[in-house]
Amino acid sequence: MKAMIFSAGLGTRFKPWTDIHPKALALVNGKSLLQRNIEYLQQYGITEVVVNVHHFPEQIIEAIQKNKGWGSNIIVSDESDEVLETGGGLMKAKHLLEAEKPFFSLNVDILTNLNLNNLMAFHLQHQPLVTFGVTNRKSSRVLLFDDDNRLCGWKNLQTGQEKIAIDKPNLVEKAYSCIVIYQPEIFSLIKQKGKFSIMDSYLDLAAEHVILGYDHSGDHLVDVGKPGSVTVAEKLFL
Numbered sequence: 001m002k003a004m005i006f007s008a009g010l011g012t013r014f015k016p017w018t019d020i021h022p023k024a025l026a027l028v029n030g031k032s033l034l035q036r037n038i039e040y041l042q043q044y045g046i047t048e049v050v051v052n053v054h055h056f057p058e059q060i061i062e063a064i065q066k067n068k069g070w071g072s073n074i075i076v077s078d079e080s081d082e083v084l085e086t087g088g089g090l091m092k093a094k095h096l097l098e099a100e101k102p103f104f105s106l107n108v109d110i111l112t113n114l115n116l117n118n119l120m121a122f123h124l125q126h127q128p129l130v131t132f133g134v135t136n137r138k139s140s141r142v143l144l145f146d147d148d149n150r151l152c153g154w155k156n157l158q159t160g161q162e163k164i165a166i167d168k169p170n171l172v173e174k175a176y177s178c179i180v181i182y183q184p185e186i187f188s189l190i191k192q193k194g195k196f197s198i199m200d201s202y203l204d205l206a207a208e209h210v211i212l213g214y215d216h217s218g219d220h221l222v223d224v225g226k227p228g229s230v231t232v233a234e235k236l237f238l
Contacts (some may be wrong), residue, residue: 003104008054008168022056023107044116053088087198107178112221123181133177134213142170151211165206
């Protein structure tokens, strides 16, 4: 099984570190975010990993080579010319991820102890196009689900902006965990081109294809988006 770690972001919230380094190499208890997520995948037997790069790409490539992929086979998807966001990055790496089996993606700045075996079991049981982790934590932007955990829309709680794919009453708000399983046919269904968020694709596809949220509320999950969040992460991830 393969996975992709999105590592190409500019990390603007993580300054001043990202003025001279990629956020992927920020340290939590002496290990970089990239190393931690590679080792997280290894816990579940996933050692074929695509890593996309844009911001200080040479530093990430050097770290991978110096550490021999931390024991995994790491393939770099080079976005040096233009950062493509999650959707564009996924499509650029299509030739590296295409296979007959489902594959994972995760964001390098998310640390979690979500059990990937349980996530995969849920995915295989229900057979959706996409399954991703969600929790009931507070977030300014939330996804909207029906009683069957099917994605129906998205909402910005600060602005009130909504995008509804399936109009149903009493939708439940949950926060996106950025840990995702895709069926391989996702590549033939995504319509967006160039630079775009994978969230746009979810909402575009949700009406005609089942996309499910897997609630893992109670697990550790830290968005290491700002330098201050490192302190929080270091208490949970030793």
